[in-house]
Amino acid sequence: MTSPSTITVFGADWCRDCIRTKRQLDSLGLTYDYVDLVEDPAAADVAREISGRTNIPVVVYPDSSHHVEPSNADVESKLRELSLI
Secondary structure, three states: OOOOOOEEEEEOOOOHHHHHHHHHHHHOOOOEEEEEOOOOOOHHHHHHHHHOOOOOOEEEOOOOOEEEOOOHHHHHHHHHHOOOO
């Protein structure tokens, strides 16, 4: 489901943190795969396997690391670490 060179965001349109994270990635002009857990409920199991939690968003980075419910600062720090911004 996730590509090794892509950021993947597991979330839902009712989730304010998901909306905020998507807005941040959009504002940075980054391409990412968005997995809508409302449209694809089975993907919630994938997100839970990755994170060990049921919280969203789950952001998976190209280096296979991930954040759960990250702040904008967390996302920015990781993107800088990976030289994506």
